Amino acid sequence: MERKQKGRKKIEIKKIRDSTTQLVTFSKRKYGLFKSTSELCTLCGADAAIIVFSPQGKPFTFGHPDVHSIINRYSNQTPQTNDGIAAIEEALKRDRIRDLNKQLDEQLKQLEKEMAQGEALDKMIKELQDHYGWHAPVNELGLHDLEKLSVSLEDLKRNMDTWINELWINELLIPSEQSIHSSSLGSNQEVD
Amino acid sequence: MERKQKGRKKIEIKKIRDSTTQLVTFSKRKYGLFKSTSELCTLCGADAAIIVFSPQGKPFTFGHPDVHSIINRYSNQTPQTNDGIAAIEEALKRDRIRDLNKQLDEQLKQLEKEMAQGEALDKMIKELQDHYGWHAPVNELGLHDLEKLSVSLEDLKRNMDTWINELWINELLIPSEQSIHSSSLGSNQEVD
DNA sequence: TTATCTATATATAACCC
DNA sequence: TGGGTTATATATAGATA
Numbered sequence: 412m413e414r415k416q417k418g419r420k421k422i423e424i425k426k427i428r429d430s431t432t433q434l435v436t437f438s439k440r441k442y443g444l445f446k447s448t449s450e451l452c453t454l455c456g457a458d459a460a461i462i463v464f465s466p467q468g469k470p471f472t473f474g475h476p477d478v479h480s481i482i483n484r485y486s487n488q489t490p491q492t493n494d495g496i497a498a499i500e501e502a503l504k505r506d507r508i509r510d511l512n513k514q515l516d517e518q519l520k521q522l523e524k525e526m527a528q529g530e531a532l533d534k535m536i537k538e539l540q541d542h543y544g545w546h547a548p549v550n551e552l553g554l555h556d557l558e559k560l561s562v563s564l565e566d567l568k569r570n571m572d573t574w575i576n577e578l579w580i581n582e583l584l585i586p587s588e589q590s591i592h593s594s595s596l597g598s599n600q601e602v603d
Numbered sequence: 604m605e606r607k608q609k610g611r612k613k614i615e616i617k618k619i620r621d622s623t624t625q626l627v628t629f630s631k632r633k634y635g636l637f638k639s640t641s642e643l644c645t646l647c648g649a650d651a652a653i654i655v656f657s658p659q660g661k662p663f664t665f666g667h668p669d670v671h672s673i674i675n676r677y678s679n680q681t682p683q684t685n686d687g688i689a690a691i692e693e694a695l696k697r698d699r700i701r702d703l704n705k706q707l708d709e710q711l712k713q714l715e716k717e718m719a720q721g722e723a724l725d726k727m728i729k730e731l732q733d734h735y736g737w738h739a740p741v742n743e744l745g746l747h748d749l750e751k752l753s754v755s756l757e758d759l760k761r762n763m764d765t766w767i768n769e770l771w772i773n774e775l776l777i778p779s780e781q782s783i784h785s786s787s788l789g790s791n792q793e794v795d
Numbered sequence: 796t797t798a799t800c801t802a803t804a805t806a807t808a809a810c811c812c
Numbered sequence: 813t814g815g816g817t818t819a820t821a822t823a824t825a826g827a828t829a
Contacts, residue, residue: 447639454625
């Protein structure tokens with residue numbers, strides 16, 4: 412008796428090669444995305460806009476109360492340099508940097524965790540072998556060798572901090588702002 | 604004895620009254636929204652941008668490749684002309700960003716290399732054991748387990764991309780060279 | 796492309812630290 | 813406040829029509 416494969420299966424988050432599958436997935440997920448955005452707005456009284464360009468370059472949007480108002484509100488967030496505002500901007504930048512650093516920390520923590528659980532060990536070695544011709548017998552790897560990985564991870568982390576500081580110092584960072592709120596309506600449209 | 608109800612409950616899609624609950628929900632759902640948007644982009648090669656204003660009016664965004672390029676593309680090639688100074692500033696920032704991205708790339712590449720050479724394997728495992736209580740005998744690690752490491756590296760890379768995108772998204776950085784390609788000069792709109 | 800039907804993978808509401 | 817846990821509600825991959 413044949414047993415057809417039914418039900419959802421786990422997929423890797425990487426580009427889908429089969430164009431048909433990709434299109435179907437795009438369509439389904441786009442729907443889900445718009446739906447959850449809509450729910451977020453309703454549940455929390457938030458305003459939001461989404462613009463998605465399909466693989467074919469076709470734009471789809473959703474907005475509450477509408478896309479344009481959100482874009483305008485967002486675009487107008489960037490205040491002109493104003494002496495009185497300078498100090499506030501500085502504070503905002505600092506907060507933002509802290510958030511970002513936190514995000515980075517969390518990501519690295521997550522990565523470490525996954526590694527700890529051995530969830531992500533498999534492909535890495537394989538890839539290393541493929542890309543770098545590393546053929547040392549895996550079962551010969553001792554604690555001595557494996558330990559070194561943490562050094563790299565730490566290095567990366569430290570470098571990222573430096574890198575962020577550079578951004579800060581060079582004032583490439585622009586402050587974000589706060590603003591008002593509104594509500595009502597919603598629109599989901601396909602643009603051509 | 605009464606058993607407390609754990610686990611998810613069905614909720615109506617209507618404004619959450621309790622401010623604490625609303626905040627928690629906003630935070631969680633926003634995360635899910637950004638994540639699925641990111642996945643949509645990765646899986647289908649789509650481009651997208653999301654702008655969400657929290658109930659407090661604070662803006663959160665996500666975009667691939669970045670919010671500005673998406674908005675500009677959506678706004679339909681708005682070839683806004685910047686004045687000379689603005690253009691120069693843009694160019695300078697753009698160069699700086701490119702350098703920084705280059706640095707990041709090199710760091711990641713270097714990290715991969717080190718891992719490939721097994722130079723950094725040692726301490727990682729040790730750290731993992733120390734921090735996460737992973738005590739699997741190292742010499743029992745097979746190719747199967749070790750291969751998974753590449754997934755983590757890929758995850759890290761992807762996360763970095765996303766993270767960097769966030770910087771752009773939040774206007775902490777300006778659009779990359781690529782995203783600016785589309786329009787002649789401007790991607791930056793100012794309100795007078 | 797759009798819709799339906801599973802069987803599962805995920806997201807997340809309520810709770811607890 | 814932020815992180816976990818758990819039980820469930822939902823989303824969705826794959827096959828089909």
